[in-house]
Amino acid sequence: MLTGNMMDFQLTINSVMRHGRSIYGKQEIISVTADQPLHSYTYEQAFARASQLGSALAEMGLSPGDRVATLAWNDYRHLEAYYGISCSGLVCHTINPRLFPEQLIYIVNHAEDKVLMVDLLLFPLVEKLRDKMPSVQRIIIMTDEAHMPSTELEVECYETLLAGRPTDFEFPEFDENTASSLCYTSGTTGDPKGVLYSHRSTVLHSMACTSSSTFALNIRDTVMPIVPMFHVNAWSLPYATVMAGCKIVFPGPKMGDGAVLTQLVNQCKVSVAAGVPTIWLAMLNHLREHNETVPSLKRICVGGAATPQTIMDEFEQQHGVSVHPAWGMTETSPLGTFNMLRPELDDLPAEQLNNYKLKPGLPAYGVELRVAGPAGNEQPRDGESFGNLGIRGPWVASQYFRSDKSIIDEQGFMDTGDIATIDQYGYMQITDRAKDVIKSGGEWISSIDLENAATSHPDIAEAAVIGVPHPKWDERPLLVAVAAANKKLSLAELNTYLGEHVAKWWLPDDVVYVDELPHAATGKLDKKVLREQFKNHQLPTA
Structure with a gap:
């Protein structure tokens, strides 16, 4: 076989950071945090501080692949942790603070986290659980000295940890298949299961998220990831926005506050945002009750649950905002499908058109979908024949963390646990969870x-x-x-x-x-x- 004569360039998160820092260094990142109502700085400053974090981690005696956990909202310090941890050859383990205490304890112990970086507002949760997390050696509170809480626990201040360290720390080089981040399922059946992403899978997934058939991000966009950074890497937006050079707005602990979200959209001129349906219901309620508008907002992505017709209608008809449902799972990084309307559907009657607009959409390039019947045979793509939905691709899990059991079948598909149909145009529709x-x-x-x-x-x-x-x-x-x-x-x-x-x-x-x-x-x-x-x-x- 004749092979190509191309460079063996490693697809790592380090390359995303280098690109963002060198090409879009002056782009702005705005955050709401517990200790600052509206923090603003640039990509250049963010990655300089990620380098300082990398320097600090290098002195902690951690080994490649060790897990550094974050328990934090969407803000600039969490972004620094995303890059500073993964680019050091360590695993950024994002933890959902909304889980039950028993689940949090299980996750930290199963992952064997060595370091825990925690948001100031979430530290009381850690205080209650500290004695049940024996693997954790260091706790870093993501604030400055002026806002450090009074506690009997041995903790460190994030800003003090970074102070005086080099802003040009030389991160190690490693293979693109090195583990980059870890996220656990919500554990609705049995114990939560860890999904371990690689640098390669993360970069490929993020590239797909910038494409014109999905989030369609570009340098002119101001993007607000309302979807939490503690779950499935905020749908890869912390990486995809940097790839595309977008201005970023993080809502911090206010991601469920319709008034604050509206204020951020209008003040920062947000054009693209992503979140679950309950977020959009909160924003629409506020807009309706206070007779406000969001003129800069052009499109939103809705995932995590089916998109209600009422949300789509009100955003599109009252505010001129395009609504794009999407579907994915923790195991799929999460992008599986994204709803971008095909032009041949434009002239359909209103009710049929709405049916298509509400579907989770078409598979993104990089993933393949399959609907299997009871005998395992592939079902016709007629929009009516349903069965078990399978998915495969370079950012789809093949097994769970610390498990030797494969979760893919002989054809390489992972059973999603969803019952679905695929129609003649390629649109997938979830008809139910199998359970x-x-x-x-x-x-x-x-x-x-x-x-x-x-x-x-x-x-x-x-x-x-x-x-x-x-x-x-x-x-x-x-x-x-x-x-x-x-x-x-x-x-x-x-x-x-x-x-x-x-x-x-x-x-x-x-x-x-x-x-x-x-x-x-x-x-x-x-x-x-x-x-x-x-x-x-x-x-x-x-």
Whole structure:
């Protein structure tokens, strides 16, 4: 075989940092933090400080591959840690502070974290759990001396650690397949599982995220990653923005505050943002209640859960903001699909067009999707034949951290645990999680399709559908909803509307209104909690 005569250039996060520092050094990074209401500096300053962190880590006696954990919000110090840790040949282990204490302890001990870098606001959580984390040798609080908390624990100040160190630290060179970062699943079934990303997978994934068929980032964009940096690397935006030279705005601990998010968008002229549906609901509520607009915002990406029709309609019709659903998993880095509308669909009737706009979208270049039937055979791409969704690609996990068991099949696909269809245009649609599908009278009902149909009604702000026991049909759907502006539709009114969107035998047997729905630590609906809460619910048809 004839091989090419090209350079063997390593795809590492170090190369992303060098590029951002040398080409876009004067670009701005703005952050909300616990100790500063609005911090501003440049790429050049950020990577100079990442070098200082690299110097400090080099003196700690850590070995290549050791885990340095972060427990922090989206801000400039967390960005410095992203680069300073991974570029040192260490593993940046981002930890979700919203997990249960038992899960946090399990994750830190399973990862055997040597150093823990913690946000000032999250330090009280560490104080409570410190004696249950024996592998942690050093705790660094990400603030300055003036804001250091009073504590009996042995801790270090981040700013003091960096002070006086070289800003041109020479990071080591290593192979692109070296582990770069670690993120654990939320553990909705069993213990959380670690996904260990490589430099190569991270760089390739980030390059895909800058492409015009996904986030379409460029030097003229101001990007606000609302999706947390503590989960799946904020959908790679801390890397993709630097690749593209974007201005970055980090909301810090205010990522769920609609008023602050609106203020940041308008003050910093944010053009692109990404987050889960609950974030956008909070922003829209604020915009509506205070009669405000977001003229600079051009497009948002919605992931983590299905995009409600109401969110898309209000952003597009009232604010001129394009809404792009996307789908992925911790195991897929996370980008799997992104919804960019194909031009041949432009002239479809409004309802059909909306159906396409709400789908998770087309697979990004670099990943392949497969829908397998009960016998393992690939299903037709007709938008109707459904089965188990498999995915493969260079940023898809092949096994979990500290496990020798492969999670890919003979064809190289990882089973996502989702039930899905793929249509003639290549658009994937999740019809349910395998564990959430409702089995009624021997047939399957898609809880996700029902939820999407329900939230397309202006009087339903958010909805979740679960199966509850039925003496005749085994299971029937119960719709649990949050009413918009306290307008509670009756079951008959709701089913009249739903009957225009789904099969009649899919219609829920009951509706229950709640003030809010439970969400897992990653922002997804937590149906496990709902199933427990309504396990004894008596359906009127039972």
